[in-house]
Amino acid sequence: MPRTSRRAFDIDLAIERLRQAVRAFPRAMLFQLYADGFTSPFEILVACLISVRTRDETSLAMARRLFAQARTPAALAEMDINAIDALIDRAGFHLIKSEQINTLARLLVEENAGELPCSFEVMTSFPGIGPKCANLALGIACGQPRIGVDIHVHRITNRWGYVSGRTPELSMRALETTLPERYWVEINALLVPFGKHVCTPTAPKCSTCPLLDMCARRGVETHR
Ligand code: SF4
Missing domain, CATH: 1.10.340.30 (Hypothetical protein; domain 2)
Structure with a gap:
């Protein structure tokens, strides 16, 4: 897939698109x-x-x-x-x-x-x-603002280029400074189904991904 010019990563827009994208999938x-x-x-x-x-x-x-x-x-x-x-x-x-x-x-x-x-x-x-x-x-x-960084949240936010963390714990710390608090709990609910069905560990479905125009696709070598 040819790389076209990429827009800056807009987290509000990304969350809006993710909410739409995961509607069809089972909840985390x-x-x-x-x-x-x-x-x-x-x-x-x-x-x-x-x-x-x-x-x-x-x-x-x-x-x-x-x-x-x-x-x-x-x-x-x-x-x-x-x-x-x-x-x-x-x-x-x-x-x-x-x-x-x-x-x-x-x-x-x-x-x-x-x-x-x-x-x-x-x-x-x-x-x-x-x-x-x-x-x-x-x-x-408990209703506390907390980020649950599992393997999906870690992988995907790094692929976006939104954070740079070698481990889920380092990504969690980076997200705590970068991600607006209003999304701290929701990010896991969105990225678990998104990571299972779209931004999969191997060969993510970039060609039909709603975030393609803003994603850096860091570390993605093969995709669909
Ligand atoms: S464009 Fe590809 S790497 Fe980026 S979020 Fe979408 S599926 Fe994942």
Whole structure:
């Protein structure tokens, strides 16, 4: 595809176009769960933990299956690790995650009266919980301005040339200074489906992409 002159990257215009572009695709898994009524910070954090290195569709099914049996710290603290494992057995690293979910639930019951506070420091103090999941739980379930930088947000914002970060954590820091706060939570909801269906890891669909006229396509060697 010949490269034509490119307009400056306009984030407001990009967000507007992304909102249109992702309408046809299934929602990002955590946002879907929230819309389905799984609205507590604990549920979103546990679902995010299940989703690590696991496809969205599988994670959604596993989270729904687990929450049908137990969806509070008290209920999950009571559950045997093997019973949790049997419910999330299609997620990657499911046994480790089952132990982490049970530990998280038990510690909340023992030390926080069974409640997960809306605190980044508390969330990231639990095994298996990193900045990505803490920020997603805080942004989606606590209403805090937080950027959940997963692999899609990291890849796509770097391809745009909007940030330059070697890792998702470095991209998160760069986005915190560049991205207007009003988009901090929404960017993940937009870029997960966009990254799965348009700006895919290999051979992104640049020729039909609504952002083609403003995207630097950094690092993109082959595209459709
Ligand atoms: S133009 Fe290509 S690289 Fe840029 S956002 Fe669209 S699909 Fe991704």
